[in-house]
Amino acid sequence: MGPGRVEHVFDALGDPGRRALVASVAERGTATATQLAAALPVTRQAVAKQLAQLADAGLLGATKVGRETRYRVTPEPLAEAAAWLAEVGGQWDERLATLGRSLTRARAER
Amino acid sequence: MELRIERDVLFPAVNRDEVWEALTDPERLEEWFATEAELDPVPGGEGVFRWGDGEERRATVREAEPEERLVLDWEDGGEVVLELEEVEGGTRLHVTETSPDFAAALELHALAWAPVG
Numbered sequence: 001m002g003p004g005r006v007e008h009v010f011d012a013l014g015d016p017g018r019r020a021l022v023a024s025v026a027e028r029g030t031a032t033a034t035q036l037a038a039a040l041p042v043t044r045q046a047v048a049k050q051l052a053q054l055a056d057a058g059l060l061g062a063t064k065v066g067r068e069t070r071y072r073v074t075p076e077p078l079a080e081a082a083a084w085l086a087e088v089g090g091q092w093d094e095r096l097a098t099l100g101r102s103l104t105r106a107r108a109e110r
Numbered sequence: 111m112e113l114r115i116e117r118d119v120l121f122p123a124v125n126r127d128e129v130w131e132a133l134t135d136p137e138r139l140e141e142w143f144a145t146e147a148e149l150d151p152v153p154g155g156e157g158v159f160r161w162g163d164g165e166e167r168r169a170t171v172r173e174a175e176p177e178e179r180l181v182l183d184w185e186d187g188g189e190v191v192l193e194l195e196e197v198e199g200g201t202r203l204h205v206t207e208t209s210p211d212f213a214a215a216l217e218l219h220a221l222a223w224a225p226v227g
Binding site: 081084085088089092093095096098099100101102103104106107 | 113115117119121123124128129131132138141142143203205207209
């Protein structure tokens with residue numbers, strides 16, 4: 001797996017705003033929209049909407065606490081995607097090297 | 111949405127028909143792709159591949175243009191596209207494998223890249 005591949009997984013977080021939110025939640029462990037908005041130049045509503053999108057995508061877990069929703073980072077989706085890239089990419093590297101040898105051998109036998 | 115792996119290989123001094131044979135003849139596939147291979151390389155044809163660790167995967171041929179392009183749909187999701195191109199001094203093989211749906215991470219990918227799509 002080349003160094004660019006894992007990067008591609010994190011491209012899933014293509015929007016800098018959403019990326020910053022995930023990073024903020026990860027740093028705090030858990031966080032609410034109110035807490036996050038206090039540290040950002042955006043409204044609580046805008047933050048809440050992006051948090052809900054990230055939760056829908058499975059990157060954040062949400063727990064209702066009273067009137068607020070508390071978020072935490074769920075690393076599983078990214079880990080699963082990164083594992084697929086590593087495994088299948090590695091398989092192709094091996095297969096194609098073997099295919100090259102097989103082609104050379106077949107040609108020699110002709 | 112899906113993840114994608116791409117590989118590009120040049121086989122020097124090998125003609126396109128030789129690579130096509132290695133991609134589609136079950137006996138040749140057993141030399142590099144799987145421990146046991148069955149494949150009917152025509153559109154709608156079935157493929158069954160087994161590996162030494164007991165893994166078995168089934169596929170359906172979606173496209174088969176001899177010496178040019180072979181597309182397999184995996185039964186468990188995802189696809190493999192194999193494209194051949196004659197280049198000076200050999201044959202180039204381009205492989206693209208797309209993953210089954212990773213609902214979570216990739217919906218976000220779709221979200222992020224929606225304007226392009």
